[in-house]
Amino acid sequence: MSASGSESMGVVYATALAEAAEAAGVLPAVGEETEAFAKAWRENKNTRDFFLSGAVQRHEKEQAIEKAMRGRAQDLMVNFLQILLWRDRLWLLPEIGGALTKILDRRGNRVPVRITTATPLPPDQVASIVTRLRASLGKEPIVAQEVNPSLLGGAVLRVGDVVADGSVRRKLVELRSRIVRSAESAVTP
Numbered sequence: 709m710s711a712s713g714s715e716s717m718g719v720v721y722a723t724a725l726a727e728a729a730e731a732a733g734v735l736p737a738v739g740e741e742t743e744a745f746a747k748a749w750r751e752n753k754n755t756r757d758f759f760l761s762g763a764v765q766r767h768e769k770e771q772a773i774e775k776a777m778r779g780r781a782q783d784l785m786v787n788f789l790q791i792l793l794w795r796d797r798l799w800l801l802p803e804i805g806g807a808l809t810k811i812l813d814r815r816g817n818r819v820p821v822r823i824t825t826a827t828p829l830p831p832d833q834v835a836s837i838v839t840r841l842r843a844s845l846g847k848e849p850i851v852a853q854e855v856n857p858s859l860l861g862g863a864v865l866r867v868g869d870v871v872a873d874g875s876v877r878r879k880l881v882e883l884r885s886r887i888v889r890s891a892e893s894a895v896t897p
Contacts, residue, residue, distance in 0.1 A: 718803025725788055725804070726811045734782045739812045741785045746805025749798075759798050769793055813850070821849040822866040826859040841867065 722742075729738035748755055759769055770790060777786045792798045813820065821841060823829065829837075834851060841849040845867070856864075862879070865872045 717797070718800050719807045721792070721797070721800060722804045722807035722811060725784075726808060728788075729782070729784055732782075732784055734784060735812070738782050738785050738788075739808055741781045742788075742801075742808050743805045745781075745785075745789070746801045749801040756799075759793070766793065817847050818850050819845060819847045819868050820866075821851045822854060822864075823851060824854040824856050824859065824864040824866075826855070826857050826861050828855055829853060837865075 725738065725742065726735060729735040758764055758772065770793060773786060773789050773793065777789065789798070792800065792804075809820075812818075819841075821838075823834070823837065834853065838849050838851055849867070860880070862874045864874070864878075
């Protein structure tokens with residue numbers, strides 16, 4: 709199946725889960741649980757191998773979900789995982805988790821923000837950025853910080869799908885391009 713096909717199926721399942729969770733009054737909890745399970749799926753090869761293995765019987769997988777999740781997660785979440793198992797769709801968990809996060813962000817008027825800098829930002833500077841973003845966007849920024857020493861300085865800010873690159877590295881690349889263009893135009897008669 710193509711990546712876009714899996715993403716649309718992930719959106720369909722996430723939408724159905726969101727609607728059922730909202731009707732049951734457990735949407736925030738199910739959102740957190742889905743993201744946690746999707747993260748475990750992405751990061752734990754043993755979990756993926758177990759649930760994707762043809763050598764492991766379906767009833768063993770059902771029991772594993774029940775034992776690991778029942779009483780620790782919303783019943784709706786456990787039932788949802790069982791449905792994915794029965795339909796051989798557990799592999800969609802990362803896409804479902806991402807799609808559900810987007811649904812919750814839209815409903816909660818939140819926007820994901822990634823701040824990438826050469827060194828970690830002090831908490832007061834992050835708080836200042838969040839305050840300015842909240843005022844300019846009219847939404848609640850959900851900030852994730854990333855450190856990338858190759859930036860040299862400055863910051864790259866990703867708000868949703870929009871990127872603002874104020875890094876020193878980018879500015880140096882632009883300066884180099886201008887110098888090369890100037891040199892080329894000076895040599896050309």
